Amino acid sequence: MIGIRNAHEGEAEVLSEIGLRAWQRAMAPIGEADAMASAARNAFLNFAETRWLTITVIEWNGHVAGWAAREDLDESISDFWIDPSFTGHGLGSALLQSVEKEVAEQGLDKVTMQTHAENNEAISFFKKNGYAIHWLSIAYNPKLDRDVPSVGLSKSMATGAEGGYGAF
Numbered sequence: 001m002i003g004i005r006n007a008h009e010g011e012a013e014v015l016s017e018i019g020l021r022a023w024q025r026a027m028a029p030i031g032e033a034d035a036m037a038s039a040a041r042n043a044f045l046n047f048a049e050t051r052w053l054t055i056t057v058i059e060w061n062g063h064v065a066g067w068a069a070r071e072d073l074d075e076s077i078s079d080f081w082i083d084p085s086f087t088g089h090g091l092g093s094a095l096l097q098s099v100e101k102e103v104a105e106q107g108l109d110k111v112t113m114q115t116h117a118e119n120n121e122a123i124s125f126f127k128k129n130g131y132a133i134h135w136l137s138i139a140y141n142p143k144l145d146r147d148v149p150s151v152g153l154s155k156s157m158a159t160g161a162e163g164g165y166g167a168f
Contacts, residue, residue, distance in 0.1 A: 002094050024037065030118055109158060114151065
């Protein structure tokens with residue numbers, strides 16, 4: 001059974017561990033995740049402790065299985081993490097629909113998010129859910145000591161609206 005709710009103040013540890021496991025999976029194509037794991041764990045924990053009011057949690061049979069955040073409570077999804085052990089149950093789609101509903105209820109006309117360009121699993125997921133790639137950028141990442149391409153995806157909350165670049 002799927003449940004969706006707002007995060008609770010005391011959940012930072014469990015949310016940060018889910019974020020870390022999902023992030024490690026997403027970083028696999030780039031590499032270096034092991035070297036950055038400690039810093040990533042601290043970043044997730046700090047975010048979950050200080051920004052928990054911006055986090056939406058999804059549960060599967062009473063277990064926290066993932067979370068999403070809109071850090072500035074605007075149209076941008078800043079975080080979207082499903083624990084790898086819970087994928088394949090429709091949790092990501094249910095969580096995304098909940099976040100999109102919040103955005104639409106605020107009267108915002110689109111939802112946006114970004115990820116690294118080699119995160120094919122996330123890009124495919126968002127495209128399957130109606131998102132289109134609207135930009136590609138390359139930025140130097142000092143922790144990796146190299147340039148990392150990122151893509152920005154968005155979805156209009158207006159019915160029938162589409163756009164973006166071709167197959168990515």
